[in-house]
Amino acid sequence: MDTPVPTTPSHEIEPLDRMLERGEGRTLEFKATLRYDLRTNTANRDLAKVIAKTAAAFLNTDGGSILIGIGDNHTILGIDRDLTTLSKPTLDGFELALRNTFALHLGADIGPLIGVGFISVGALTVAHVTCPRHSSPVFHEENGRREFYVRDGNQSRPLDVRATHNYIREHWESQPLIGPEAVREAVASALQEHLAPLQSDALRSMILEAIRETLPAPIPAAEPSGDSPPWLKVGTHRVLDLFLAPLARSSGWKRLFLISPWISDIASETSLTSDQLCKRMQDDQTTAYIVTRPPEKDWHEAALARLGATGRANVALVPDLHTKLYTAETHSGSFALLGSANFTQQALANIELGLLVNAYADGRHVVTQLHNEAAQLYRLPQRRVIYHASFRMN
């Protein structure tokens, strides 16, 4: 192996061969490329997100280095293939692309703290990214969704709500945090209101219990009571996307229930538009059951007409409807969203509260019960059906 020559050393660098010998671990990660997909031999911008997540994990743990251009079995591949994907195929262009990725996913204030250097090995060049331990939590953000990563051995691992809270409390003890009691009270109070329309007491209790498990423990916590249920996700930002994003990713939509007092056309750049929703319903021959209030606004009526025109929707009008509940059965799994968000574009901008339940482990029973609730809401006696899904052999 040629002697590594740092081209832009900002501090003393551990020799490349020593890092390769040390192997991946708590403070070192190898990546083959920044965004050149070795399987398809094309540019794949999603690969860069993984590097941003790794950087976030290092920043949130004890710092560390990422070497880009190192393949399986520690083979030096170099970054030449990455350079071919850049409009400016130089080391400057590479660093720019890397820093843009960090700014986009970690924040403009974080990027400058990350060091980027290059190590020459013969004709090849390896990028060396150094991440210091950061003084406050760094979140990875993508499409409005924020995730918290830490380094766990040789992996970068996302933490759930409870674990994130506990980790932040332990890792940055001096950092002031929002009081968990205040969070619990606010969420519990909001949930009580939004669960009220549910018909089943047992289901209400089950969901409230589940949400209590997910929320951070009161301080002082006597003992951690275990991980939050993996089938539950709570959101307050772009809540409707909690449902639409997995729906967009799912294949084979079989049945949807959309229960919402107000329904408008939607255009979420991060999940689905109304056009895409209607097209998927037709392509997948989905049966949709839609329950909403009698429309008083043109936009509400237009949205229902568009859904009705697919020939895949049963639309029932129920005066005084207050429930917001969405369920989906797909080939990729079943899930349900319950909360405050109407099925409207405005709900994507509002501060809402939503609880996404996946049909996994104990969540399977909750989804089944929510599905039954939705089916009962479709059959409310005061309803008026204005569109029916068509049944056709072909």
Added chain:
Amino acid sequence: MDTLQSWFGLKEQHNDFSIETDTDASLFFARHELNQRLQSILRRSFRSGSPPKMVLYGDWGVGKTHTMRHMEYVIANTDDFKATVVFVELPDIVSKSTFQVAHSALLDALGFERAKRWVVQFQARYSADAHDRIRALTQSGDIAGAFDNMLAYGEGSRIAWDWLRGVPLAAGDARLVGLPPGLYQSNQLVKVLEVFGRLSQEVDGKLLVFMLDEATKLDRVTNPDAVAHWTNALKLLADQKSKEVGFVLSGSWIDPNEMALPLQDQQVMTRFGEPNYIQLVSLDEAETIIFLNALLEEWVDTRSRAAILEAHGGEADGEAIAPTSFPFTKPALEIAARYTCRQGGITTPRDIQITLDDLLNRAIDDGRHVVSSRYISALVGA
């Protein structure tokens, strides 16, 4: 409120025509041949004292989870099949996830209390050489030591359990129980499962069968080291010669060539054995009718059916209705089956249940308690 249950007289426990994989595990509709084959494998396994090892695969909705749950039910309710089944869905995993993820999920499902009870009784029976017996089985003093620590008072017992689950220990905890920081190697993780299999046999006189559902998630594992870790673990668990634990795995692969990399490994396939790779296939129209007949007969309450027919029998348009076709007339049920199989002449149990809900929801909207061939033909354009 007019619900499917009240309108068509479904039994109290059924809101619609969904078959719940756990509460309805006793039922197994239509697939007589598959059922016979599974029963035969189970009989052969238990007769020879070798717990079953197999892979169930097939398309979405074809009934893999239900089949596993039904096998669990059959094992629990057949005197000749003495076994404890531990059923778990594979948790979400990432490209670098190793077999440890499944291992810890399986032990979580087994449960600390049951595991501890087994260890306590095993130690009571073999107090002099319990440690040596486990050491001989696992070839590991550390694993035997961890089982010793399961009997410790206070934190030590839980720490040892965590270690056996493959969870890395904090340095202080590891010192407290005298164990290395973690249990990482796939063969050691499998050895731990095998010890529990041995304890189950010794203490309860039952074989231990692990069932791992939703293994399609294994497709996400692409890191070569992680793939190798899974492959080695599956190789050991699939080995028909190993009699300590049974292992049944299911995933939504249509073709064996599409299976996750560890399951395509030649050694894994050889050890499971080709006859134990069982494909669940879609139902054709004739099987769909059999499935519908069984489902409708099981789901509808007999007295309610009689009352509905007395009040609304005229909606049958003079066509015959059987207990196995209600609320459809016999000819209408055939059209419903044809409609269910409209794509390629086949369908899945999940699609049958959804289609039945959709058709009968529409019948309620149209005010019909009985579905005749004239009504359904107009509805589906037959």
